[in-house]
Amino acid sequence: MYILLSCAVSLDGYLDDATDERLVLSNAADLDRVDAERAGVDAILVGANTIRRDDPRLSVRSPARRAAREAMGKAATPLKVILSTGDLPSGAAFRADGESLVTSGTVESVVGQLHARGVDRLMVEGGGRVLTEFLTSGLADELQLVVAPFFVGDSAAPRFVHDGRFPWHADHRATLATASAIGNVVLHRYLLSVGAVDRHWLARTIELSLRCPPSTTAFSVGAVVVDASGDEIAWGYSRETDDLVHAEESALAKLAPDDPRLPTATIYSSMEPCSGRKSRPRTCSTLIRDAAIPRVVFAYREPSTFVDGEGAEELTAAGVTVVEYPDLADQVRDANRLQLGG
Ligand SMILES: NC(=O)c1ccc[n+]([C@@H]2O[C@H](COP(=O)([O-])OP(=O)(O)OC[C@H]3O[C@@H](n4cnc5c(N)ncnc54)[C@H](OP(=O)(O)O)[C@@H]3O)[C@@H](O)[C@H]2O)c1
DSSP states (O other): OOOEEEEEEOOSSSSOOSSSOEEEEEOOHHHHHHHHHTOOOOOOEEEHHHHHHOOOOOOOOOOOHHHHHHHTTTSSSSSEEOOOSSSSOOOGGGGGGGGGEESSSSSSHHHHHHTTTTOEEEEEEOHHHHHHHHHHHHHOOOEEEOSSSOOOTTTTOOOOSSSOSSSSTTTTTEEEEEEEEEEEEEEEEEEHHHHHHHHHHHHHHHHHHHOOOOSSSSOOOEEEEEEETOOOEEETTEEEEEESSSHHHHHTTSSSSTTTGGGOOEEEEEEOSSOOOSSSSSHHHHHHHHHTTOOOEEOOOOOSSSOOOOOOHHHHTOOOOEEOGGGGGHHHHHHHHHHHHH
């Protein structure tokens, strides 16, 4: 299950003010973006205090998005999940539209319960206690944090998170995927899980593969090397510097062989690193092993169009961790339509 956390905070990190009035931190354009995110999930989850204080509908608002969901055979609005052990107002707005579930338990057990109901994508919208539980559980994949350009300035107001042991700290930073201004607010997208980070970098390799000069005799591949702190330290793509160079080879050529970051880096490639090669003495699998990179992530296993690829097996046998994301393979195949004939 992909777990997306979404909230808006003031510049001083508050989710709300301490008054009984609902504080709108975001703006119309961002609320519309949140509506689009809601339309793309199977369930929306909040804590009981958010219901008690704000009485949100938790529905997809746009008629077009509701209709699009229905056209796909889904309910117009995702399942609404409320975490609570106490009383909720009987006339709460969330009950008015669509299916809802009031439940309780550990984050792990709630996620298990939702998974059993067919929820594959969950959006957690707060408040602070619920966000803290999901962040400290280590189960969250992504945080979409919107920062509004004003201060609340009242320590009685609810903070973004409560105290807790978070997996991200000065020596283990979350991956910032994008930061974008939406009018006067800024949306930060942080990737929190290994899977979300891997997918982010694989998307970058697929983008790079689209820059390859066309060829009918070799695949179009993109590659990036990412260091242990999550920074991209080199990138490359097929035929970038000469007609024969491979993506991984091109990326690695930009780094000194004894670069101290390599033994803790990950190399991402849109396609399995090659293990047989007519054009050069060293294959990409050999180059990766020689660079002492301990982890390789790719999307598409090399088909035997040009050579029989056994890069994944070779690297695994050499003690390298190899991770494959076959669900992204279609995008790599698309980038290689010319070579694959379709
Ligand atoms: N700015 C934003 O994006 C945003 C978004 C959402 C909310 N908010 C704000 O956040 C504030 C509320 O935050 P909060 O930290 O006070 O509360 P919260 O996280 O909304 O809700 C906490 C409550 O949820 C229930 N709960 C949490 N985890 C549970 C679990 N594992 N099992 C069963 N019940 C569980 C408990 O309710 P019981 O008492 O029923 O046990 C708990 O008291 C509000 O002011 C709201 O405006 C802001």
